[in-house]
Amino acid sequence: xxxxxxxxxxxxxxxVRRLARDKVKPRAREIDKTGEYxxxxxxxxxxxxLLGLCIPExxxxxxxxxxxxxxxxxxxxxxxxxxxxxxxxxxxxxGPVLIAGTEDQKTKYLPGIADGSYRAGFGLSEPQAGxxxxxxxTRAVPDPDHKDGWVLTGTKCWxxxxxxxxxxxxxxxxxxxxxxxxxxxxxxxxxxxxxxxSVGRLDHKMGVRGVDTGELLLDGVKVPPENVIxxxxxxxxxxxxxxxxxxxxxxxxxxxxxxxxxxATEYVKQRQxxxxxxxxxxxxxxxxAKCAVDIEAARLLTYRSxxxxxxGKFTKEYVPYLSMAKYHATELAVRASGLAVQLxxxxxxxEDHPTEQWYRDAKQLTIVEGTxxxxxxxxxxxxxxxxxWWD
Ligand SMILES: Cc1cc2nc3c(=O)[nH]c(=O)nc-3n(C[C@H](O)[C@H](O)[C@H](O)COP(=O)(O)OP(=O)(O)OC[C@H]3O[C@@H](n4cnc5c(N)ncnc54)[C@H](O)[C@@H]3O)c2cc1C
Numbered sequence: 001x002x003x004x005x006x007x008x009x010x011x012x013x014x015x016v017r018r019l020a021r022d023k024v025k026p027r028a029r030e031i032d033k034t035g036e037y038x039x040x041x042x043x044x045x046x047x048x049x050l051l052g053l054c055i056p057e058x059x060x061x062x063x064x065x066x067x068x069x070x071x072x073x074x075x076x077x078x079x080x081x082x083x084x085x086x087x088x089x090x091x092x093x094x095g096p097v098l099i100a101g102t103e104d105q106k107t108k109y110l111p112g113i114a115d116g117s118y119r120a121g122f123g124l125s126e127p128q129a130g131x132x133x134x135x136x137x138t139r140a141v142p143d144p145d146h147k148d149g150w151v152l153t154g155t156k157c158w159x160x161x162x163x164x165x166x167x168x169x170x171x172x173x174x175x176x177x178x179x180x181x182x183x184x185x186x187x188x189x190x191x192x193x194x195x196x197x198s199v200g201r202l203d204h205k206m207g208v209r210g211v212d213t214g215e216l217l218l219d220g221v222k223v224p225p226e227n228v229i230x231x232x233x234x235x236x237x238x239x240x241x242x243x244x245x246x247x248x249x250x251x252x253x254x255x256x257x258x259x260x261x262x263x264a265t266e267y268v269k270q271r272q273x274x275x276x277x278x279x280x281x282x283x284x285x286x287x288x289a290k291c292a293v294d295i296e297a298a299r300l301l302t303y304r305s306x307x308x309x310x311x312g313k314f315t316k317e318y319v320p321y322l323s324m325a326k327y328h329a330t331e332l333a334v335r336a337s338g339l340a341v342q343l344x345x346x347x348x349x350x351e352d353h354p355t356e357q358w359y360r361d362a363k364q365l366t367i368v369e370g371t372x373x374x375x376x377x378x379x380x381x382x383x384x385x386x387x388x389w390w391d
Contacts, residue, residue, distance in 0.1 A: 005071075012053075012068055016075040019048055020083075028080035031210040032357050037164060038210050041083050042116065052114025054091040054098070060111035066091070066244065067306040070251035074302075077255025078262070079354075081361040082210040084252045089161045089211070091248055092369075093120035093169040095241035096187050100230030109167060109189060121165035123156035123190075123216050124238060130158075131374050133171075133238065134180045138218060140172040140188065148225035150174070152188065155200065156216040160368075162199055163212040167191045169241075170218070174232055183233035188223050196221035207360035243314040245369055246322035247306035253329035253365050254298045257336035260358045261291050264340040267347075284343065291336050298332045301325040320382030327375035330365035337362040 005013065023044045031038045045051055053069040055061025062068070069091055077084035090113055097105050112118030129135035138154025152172050159168075168190045175184040190197060200215030230237045265288060268279040278284050305325035308318055337358040341348040348355040366372045382388040 009064070009068060009071060012064060013071045013075060015048070016050065016072045019044060019050075020075045020079055024076055024083045025079040028083070029351075029354060029357065031080060031082050032207075035209040037212070038083065038086075041080075042086060045083075045087060046116030050087060051090050051116050053087070055094065055110050055114040056098075059106055060114040062114075065306075065310040066247055067303065067310055070247050070302060070306045073248060073251040074255040074258070074299075077252045078259030081208050081252055081256055081358075081364070084255060085160060085208055085211050088245075088248050088252065089120065089122075090114075092160075092241075092245055093122040093165075093167075095244055096169050096229045096237050097189065099240055099244070100187075100234065100237050102226070104226060105189060105229065112166070118166040119161060119164045121159045121161045121168045121216065123159050123168050123170040124242075125158050126155060127157050131371060133235075134182075134185070136171065136173060136185065137177050138170070138172040139177050140174045140186060140223070143222055146222065146224065150186075150188065150223045150225075150228070152190065152196075152218045152221040152223055154218050156218070158203065158213050159216050160213050161211050162214045162216050163202060165192060168197075168216060169229065170216070171235070171238055172218075182235045185235035185238065186232050187229040187234060187237050189227040189229060190218070190221060190223060194221055194223075206363065207357070208364050240314055242369055243319055243322050244309045246326040246375075247302050247309055249365060249369050250298065250302040250305065250325040250329035253326075253331075253333035253362070254295060254302055256333040256358055256362055256365070257291070257295050257298070257329075260333075260337045260340035260355065261288065261295065263354065264288075264343040264348075267344050267353075271344075278343075287339055287343070291339055294332050294335065298325070298329040302329050317382075317387045320379045320388040323370070323375040323378040323382075326370065327372055327379065330362075331372055333358075333362040333365050 049062055050072055052061030053064040057063045073084045073087050094113055126136045140150040140152050143149035143151050170188050170190045171185050173184050174186040196219040198217045200217045202212050202214035205213055268284055269277055271278045302325045305322045340355045341359050344353055344355050347353055
């Protein structure tokens with residue numbers, strides 16, 4: 001067992017740390033205020049080669065893997081979860097293609113993500129089907145004019161990056177819409193420019209502003225057979241893709257928590273009350289200590305799960321380990337950002353400090369890509385099935 005990062009990953013961490021301080025930190029508040037997509041940050045990530053961290057070198061990426069992407073996201077999320085989301089979106093929609101796509105799909109769709117000429121979105125959720133994925137109603141029926149082609153109709157919602165994306169990984173029912181059979185759902189690559197594809201309503205979010213979240217409307221969209229990802233009826237792919245994503249979402253949580261605790265710590269060392277700094281009070285010190293323990297525990301869970309995912313360990317027996325990283329790190333983000341607001345008092349509640357933004361941003365993390373309750377369900381299932389057992 002070795003807890004040190006390989007030299008190239010340590011180097012990556014240090015270079016992203018510098019970039020995050022120089023480029024992301026000064027822009028974070030403005031991005032939140034205006035809600036405008038930060039093209040400058042996207043370009044900075046592109047120029048630094050960060051958009052292809054999860055994409056193999058043969059496809060134009062750097063092959064740093066899920067651990068490399070998680071490390072980069074952790075650094076960026078210290079200042080902006082919007083910027084962290086931009087990096088995450090290089091993996092969420094490309095995951096199913098990397099896991100089960102054909103060579104043609106990989107060579108057509110992935111190099112453009114790595115070099116920043118394309119962006120992508122991930123369409124699983126629907127208004128009536130979030131946690132309950134099997135309740136989706138978007139339907140794919142055989143295309144009468146094209147052998148083995150499909151016609152997609154339905155509405156996806158809450159899709160991150162929907163407005164900026166050039167293509168989407170979309171899941172649809174390829175059998176009866178009421179079916180809850182696992183082989184009733186199939187994944188497709190859908191291009192933004194195709195007839196029948198449009199962006200619908202954009203949401204007004206409480207946090208993580210700057211990357212739009214909203215609807216993707218599919219109105220009789222013809223999808224050729226070569227754009228089916230994996231097998232028809234390959235719903236398992238959605239789950240495998242999401243399982244492999246857990247460490248990456250977790251990294252958004254640990255980065256946010258670290259940023260919030262460091263900021264609050266600097267503040268309590270300055271703030272005077274009752275003739276001393278508030279950092280001199282044991283009650284404050286213990287809160288800092290508890291949060292620091294929490295952060296380190298979450299980092300260990302996150303890094304371990306990232307290594308597992310890079311080793312291809314994201315099938316059912318590894319789910320509890322992946323889910324506990326996402327659960328613990330994102331709940332930590334909520335606790336740590338709440339603590340940071342509390343430690344700053346009224347100042348922390350005001351827009352003069354980033355604490356109120358971290359507090360709003362953190363809450364997204366316990367909802368997206370499987371809520372905390374869904375993760376707890378998966379972890380307990382792992383224990384009940386003996387996948388997570390200590391004997
Ligand atoms: C900012 C943002 C960005 C998003 N981006 C994307 C995206 O890019 N692509 C995409 O496909 N989706 C995206 N989503 C949607 C997200 O994945 C869903 O919100 C999430 O899966 C939860 O679904 P839901 O909101 O319908 O909640 P529901 O499923 O309605 O759940 C509501 C509450 O009930 C609880 N609950 C549900 N089932 C159970 C259960 N079995 N046991 C115990 N409690 C349960 C949940 O934990 C939650 O607290 C995004 C959401 C947000 C907020």
